[in-house]
Amino acid sequence: MPDMSSGAYLECINPKCSLRYDVRSANVECTRGHLLDVKYAERPSIKLKDLFYRRRNPMGSIFNESGVWRFRELLNFCGIDTEDIRECSDTLVSLDGAEGRQSKPYHMSKAAEFAGVNGDGFWLQPEGYNPSGSFKDNGMATAVTHAKMVGAERIVCASTGNTSASAGMFAANEGMLCDVYIPAGQIAPGKLSQAYQFGAQIIEVDGNFDDALRQSLVDAKTRGSYTVNSINPFRIEGQKTIPFRALEYMNWDVPDWIVYPGGALGNTSSCGKAVTELYEWGWIKKMPRIAVINSDGANTLSALYNGEFEETRLQWNRGLPDEELVMRYYKDMDAAGRRPSTKATAIQIGRPANILKGLRALEATDGVVTMVSDSEMLDGMSVVGLNGFDCEMASGATVAGIRKLVRQEVIKKDDVVVGILTGRQKDAMLPVEYHQNPDNCFAVPPRR
Ligand SMILES: *Cc1c(COP(=O)(O)O)cnc(C)c1O
Numbered sequence: 001m002p003d004m005s006s007g008a009y010l011e012c013i014n015p016k017c018s019l020r021y022d023v024r025s026a027n028v029e030c031t032r033g034h035l036l037d038v039k040y041a042e043r044p045s046i047k048l049k050d051l052f053y054r055r056r057n058p059m060g061s062i063f064n065e066s067g068v069w070r071f072r073e074l075l076n077f078c079g080i081d082t083e084d085i086r087e088c089s090d091t092l093v094s095l096d097g098a099e100g101r102q103s104k105p106y107h108m109s110k111a112a113e114f115a116g117v118n119g120d121g122f123w124l125q126p127e128g129y130n131p132s133g134s135f136k137d138n139g140m141a142t143a144v145t146h147a148k149m150v151g152a153e154r155i156v157c158a159s160t161g162n163t164s165a166s167a168g169m170f171a172a173n174e175g176m177l178c179d180v181y182i183p184a185g186q187i188a189p190g191k192l193s194q195a196y197q198f199g200a201q202i203i204e205v206d207g208n209f210d211d212a213l214r215q216s217l218v219d220a221k222t223r224g225s226y227t228v229n230s231i232n233p234f235r236i237e238g239q240k241t242i243p244f245r246a247l248e249y250m251n252w253d254v255p256d257w258i259v260y261p262g263g264a265l266g267n268t269s270s271c272g273k274a275v276t277e278l279y280e281w282g283w284i285k286k287m288p289r290i291a292v293i294n295s296d297g298a299n300t301l302s303a304l305y306n307g308e309f310e311e312t313r314l315q316w317n318r319g320l321p322d323e324e325l326v327m328r329y330y331k332d333m334d335a336a337g338r339r340p341s342t343k344a345t346a347i348q349i350g351r352p353a354n355i356l357k358g359l360r361a362l363e364a365t366d367g368v369v370t371m372v373s374d375s376e377m378l379d380g381m382s383v384v385g386l387n388g389f390d391c392e393m394a395s396g397a398t399v400a401g402i403r404k405l406v407r408q409e410v411i412k413k414d415d416v417v418v419g420i421l422t423g424r425q426k427d428a429m430l431p432v433e434y435h436q437n438p439d440n441c442f443a444v445p446p447r448r
Contacts, residue, residue, distance in 0.1 A: 007041040008077040010233060013357060015319035023077050026150040028232045035357055036233045037273070043281050044073050052248060058097070063088045067100020068141045068241045074277075075142060075237040078149055093145040093174060099137040099238075102129035105246050105418055108387035114379070115403040121416040123255070124399070125246050126389050128424025132194065134346075134392075135242060135422045136166035139266065142238030143228045144170045152226035153177060158205075158213035160263065160346050161191030162423050167228050168198030177201070179225060181216035183208045186345055188392075190426030208339055210351045230266025231353045239270035240277075246418045247284065254288050256415035261397035261422055262292040262301050262369070263347035265358035272361020288418075290367035291411070292358070293401030295377065295394075298340035298348050301358060302371045304329055316359035326355065343374050343430070346394035346423060368410055376400035378434050382442040384421060385431070393430055395421040 010021040012030035019030050023038070030036055052071060058064035063072065063085070069092055072082045080087045105123035112119035127135030144167075147155055154177040157167045164180040164187075171178035180195050184204040195202060203219075205212040213229060220227045228235065243258060254275075260267045271290055278284045294302040307313035309329050314322060332338075333350060340350040352358060361367060372380075374393075380403070381396030398419040405411040425431065435443045 007079060009039055009041070010036045011039045013037055013319070013360070024150055026152065026226060028227050035231060035354065038075075038077050038233050038237050040076075046281070046283055048073050049248075049252065049283070061085055061088075062094055062097030063092060065097030065101055066094050066141070067103050067245055068138050068238050069094060069097075070100075071241050071244050074244065075240065077234065077237060078145065091145065091149070093141055093148055093170065095131045095137065095141070095169065095173060098131045099141045100130065100241055100245065103127055103242070103245055104249050106389070108384065108389065110386045111383045111399050114383045115399060116406040116413065117402065117411070117417060118414050121414060123246070123418045124384065124389070124421050125242070125418060126391060126421040126424070127242060128391055128395070128421060132162070132166040132169045133424045133426060134162035134166065135239065135267065135420070136162045137169075138241055139230065139235035139238040139270070140166040140170045140228060143232050143235045144174060144176070146232075146234040147176070147226040147228070148174065150226070154179065154223070154225040155228045156216055156220045156223075156225040157181070157228045158209060158216040159187070159195075160209050160348060161187045161426070162346060163229065164200060165191050165194035165198070168195045168200040171200065172198040179203060179216070179219075181205050181212040181219075183212050186348070188345055188427040190428060209349050210340075213353060229353065230264050230269075235266060236270040236273060236357075239267055240274035242267070242420060243271050243274045247278070252284055254284050254286050255418045256288060257291055257411055257417040258288045259291040259293065259398050259402055259417060259419040261344075261347050261394045261401075262294045262358070263298075263349045263352065263394070265292070265301065265352040265354040267420065267422070268292050268361050269354045269357035272357070272364050276364050287365050290361055290365045291401060291405060292362070292367065292369045293397040294369065294371040295342035295344055295347050295397065296371040296373050297342035298350060299371045300329065300350055300352055301355060302369045305359070305362065305369045314359065316356070316363035318363075319360075321356055321359055323356075344377050344392075344394040344397065346392065347397065368405065370401055370404055372397055372400040372404060375440075376404070378430070379441045381425075382431070382434060382440070386442060389421070390425045391421040392423045392425050392427060395423055398422070
């Protein structure tokens, strides 16, 4: 029986398995290879809403400044006394309070117009202003906290770029070693250079992200390193604060939609877990619907969820999804030599590691999945720029996806929509190239 004195434990997501583990376990998967959830024995009091609000005046505490740790009672897997600042400092890992600090939803009128929605109900939340430049810092703060809790000295990840930048930054701050597995030649230079600069050991893998992840998981076992990819359930806990911040900003009035680009589906999973918990705890009165936007060149979730691969639609099915269907899809993908392909490298993923948790999130929220082209993503990215915010191409999928769903009348013009802009521009030449071509929707070509 695991030690549950902290009130938190790990549980396998598969209801046929449901094995529980001590929260101090360093295994990111259950012994049968399933994903794990962090679970909390106690229900956090709704009175915390007031405390969270008061902490927006940080009163000298970096853990109140932090957009992640400000909500520490809702992710207290370390079992700390959350008001004891010394205990917080000894336990919680933070970039001096900067993770999540700058993030909140904004109205962006030009993006609203492009998407075809009423601007009053339209919000975009840039996560690119995190210290390493993407939402990954939200989950890295919690994953590295857990790494420290279990005494890990070396963290490891596979990355399409932003995970490595974030892991490298946190490792450098904590004096840990960091190994980064990347698909050789497929990382935006702006992301790769960050990992080098933070002193990470880069390991180039021939193949794509899916191959790099596989290799990193094998090596993590043999070298005893601590995996910080989003299959790590503690990553998911930190990323819950992305919807927390949006909801708090809206006085915990639930929007109709929360929209994310879909890669490995860590964000989708964490949003689903966040709103499910809040609903169960009585913090929110209804569930938002999640919309996941795939690239049409890396559309595993979309193809399976919408029944475009075989007739049957892949569903969470109350914990008993048709995993064979997923395996057939991957087999078919390999046999046909199909590789995920998009210029939005952050979501160029063929085997989303969190697909089952993603399906669970979609079932819990009556979610939808769609896909957009590279050119639509670039338009989405560019119109965000016209509002004075910058985001990367994968984040442009959020705006392009909302536009598409509005045109299909899935999202209604007057719905309240929060779209997450996952990262800032690190591919300097993309906007330059976009604006050279006068045929692009928002292009302003240079003049001589
Ligand atoms: C990692 C990443 C994604 C994909 O997020 P998942 O949680 O893996 O679905 C999307 N956009 C950006 C900018 C990213 O860095």
